[in-house]
Amino acid sequence: MTNKLLAVIPAAGIGERFDPSLPKQYTSLNGKSVIEHSVEPFLNSNLVSKIIIPISSNDEYIKNQSFYGSSKILIVEGGNSRSESILNALNHEEAAEFDFVITHDAARPNINEQDIVDIYNEIISSKVDCSIFSIPVVDSIKKIGESRDLSEDKANFYLVQTPQICKYPELKLSIQTLLSKNIIAPDESFAMESANYTISRIDGRSSNIKITHKEDLELLSQFATRTGTGFDLHTYKAGNGILIGACIIECDYSIEAHSDGDVLLHSIADSILGASGLGDIGMFFSDKDQVNKGMDSQEIIKFCLTKINELGLEIYNVDTTIICESPKINPHRGRILASLSEILEIPISKIGLKATTSEKIGIIGRNQAIAVQSSVNLKGIL
Numbered sequence: 001m002t003n004k005l006l007a008v009i010p011a012a013g014i015g016e017r018f019d020p021s022l023p024k025q026y027t028s029l030n031g032k033s034v035i036e037h038s039v040e041p042f043l044n045s046n047l048v049s050k051i052i053i054p055i056s057s058n059d060e061y062i063k064n065q066s067f068y069g070s071s072k073i074l075i076v077e078g079g080n081s082r083s084e085s086i087l088n089a090l091n092h093e094e095a096a097e098f099d100f101v102i103t104h105d106a107a108r109p110n111i112n113e114q115d116i117v118d119i120y121n122e123i124i125s126s127k128v129d130c131s132i133f134s135i136p137v138v139d140s141i142k143k144i145g146e147s148r149d150l151s152e153d154k155a156n157f158y159l160v161q162t163p164q165i166c167k168y169p170e171l172k173l174s175i176q177t178l179l180s181k182n183i184i185a186p187d188e189s190f191a192m193e194s195a196n197y198t199i200s201r202i203d204g205r206s207s208n209i210k211i212t213h214k215e216d217l218e219l220l221s222q223f224a225t226r227t228g229t230g231f232d233l234h235t236y237k238a239g240n241g242i243l244i245g246a247c248i249i250e251c252d253y254s255i256e257a258h259s260d261g262d263v264l265l266h267s268i269a270d271s272i273l274g275a276s277g278l279g280d281i282g283m284f285f286s287d288k289d290q291v292n293k294g295m296d297s298q299e300i301i302k303f304c305l306t307k308i309n310e311l312g313l314e315i316y317n318v319d320t321t322i323i324c325e326s327p328k329i330n331p332h333r334g335r336i337l338a339s340l341s342e343i344l345e346i347p348i349s350k351i352g353l354k355a356t357t358s359e360k361i362g363i364i365g366r367n368q369a370i371a372v373q374s375s376v377n378l379k380g381i382l
Contacts, residue, residue, distance in 0.1 A: 004049050005120065006098035006168065007042045010085035011035055011106035012056040012078025024211050025106040026061040029220060030380030031276075031311040034211060037109030039067050045116045048102070050094060054078030054085035083175050083185045090172045101171055103188050104163040107211040110220060111163065115208070119165045122202050129170050129197035132189045133161040133204030161204040164188050170197050225316055225377045228275025232266040233371040235363070242370070244322065244329070245336040246298055246343060251327040255370070258287035262297035263372045264336070265343070268318060269297070271376035272304040276311055301343050308378060315344055316377040319352035324370040329355035 011025050025035040032040075042048045052074045055062050067073050076092055078085035086103060089095060100123065102116065115133070123131040137154040166188055174191035178184070185191040189199055209220055236242075239254025243262045255261030270280050285292045285300055308314065318340070322329050329336070333353060341348045358364040364371060 004098075004100075005045075005047050005116075005165075006095055006101045007048045007051040007163075008054070008086055008089040008101055008103045009035075009039060009042070009051060009106050010054045010078055010082050010089070010103075011062075012054050012059075012085045013082070013106075023061070026065075027211075027217065028312045028380055029109060029217060030226065031308075031313045031378075032380075033061075033065060034109045035106045036066050038104060038106050038111070039065075039073075041111055041113045041116060042102075042104070043067055043070065043072055045113050047116055047120055048072070050074060050098070052076055052089040052092060052095065053106075054089050081184050082187070083179055083191065086188065087172065087175045087179065090168070090175070095168070098168050100165055101168045102163050102165045105210050108162055108208060109211070110205075110208055115163060115205075118202060119163055122200060123165045123167075126200040128200045130164065130166040130189055130192040130199045132164045132199065132201045133208070134158040134201040135161065135204045135206055135208075158201075159204075160187060160189060160201075161208050161210075162187070166192055167197075170195070225379045226275045226277075226313070228271040228273065228376050228378070230267040230270030230272075230274060230374045230376070231371065232263045232270065233364075233369055234261050234263050235369045236367070242327070243297075244332070246339045247332060247336050249327050249329075249332055259285070259292055259295040259300075260297050263370055264320065264322060264340075264374075265297035265301055267372035267374040268320060268340075268344070268376065269300045269304050271318070271374040272301075272308060272315070272378070275376050275378045276304075276308045276313060278307055298343055305345065312380055313378045314380075315346050315350070316379040317350040317352070318344065318346070318374065318376050320354070320372060320374040322353075322355045322370070322372050323358055323364055324355070325357050325360070325365060325367040 026033050029037060042051050051072055054076050055078055057077055062068060062075060074094060076088055079088055119131055137157045137159060141152050141154050142149040143152050171188055171192060174195040175185065178191055178194060193199055209216055211217060235256045236253040237256050241248050241250045242255050243260055245264045246262060266281060273279055281300060337348050337351055337353055340351050363369045
């Protein structure tokens, strides 16, 4: 097989349990829409050749998605149910070229490319008609009864996730048969088992959450943080103080720099830009540009915060280490933390600030320079 996988990601649903005013697949999550997160692994996968996304006829949001216009993406009109949307995709002329179809929920954004590889390898090696991901039931379950509810043995049940993979002709026929009987399949494995096709399952991940309620977004945002690192080093010259986190620390030297030389803010700014995928300080504030001569580094941080806000991101936490022989940082730690909290617009509890030396080694060890290593985590604005 040369064309490998067809992916179908139905996105015609409204999700009334979430927010009737905005389909949940278009809600922002860590700087991207939920559906952008869900589609991205399929776009990047070498196994997937085509992605069909069924949408509602009055969809106003699809054209604003980053994947819209990709040659790998095909947008079709969905139906009144998941099954109808899947069938509309499978009826498209381009779908007939494929032997296997992998289906996924548009509101299940925490999958990765390895999931696609794993489920594909499973159906190939097991030689079944359909393969699914499953996870065990961890909470107690009860069956609703007419007079009273009764507990069930959770060991006899498991939860089914997407992506799921099926043989193309078998899935199409299964869904057609069910719809002809006015039976709506909750997922593709239901359609396949109803036609007595063989199904295998492999272990899924509890982190592969499907968004149903608004609180699911907060939980998912913990999985989808973006991390960036930054490093900055400046040499000393004779002077009467250095700037650290917008705090003047008196000493017998100052910083050699084009701007104000705030090595701590520079390192954090590079971390922010790195985590957001925007580049580094030099791309926006070149030391060859006289406009930036003596620039207040707080302005650089303000610029970074504006840029990540435009991406729907905010700082979750910062961790930073100042490396120098002198001046001693710990006596000024509280003042620096308070300053960083104000500048970064986050509480002190989300800022890690440490200081160390280079054990008399190198230019820092000879007390000729100071360096800062920083790490920043960004998360989506909820």
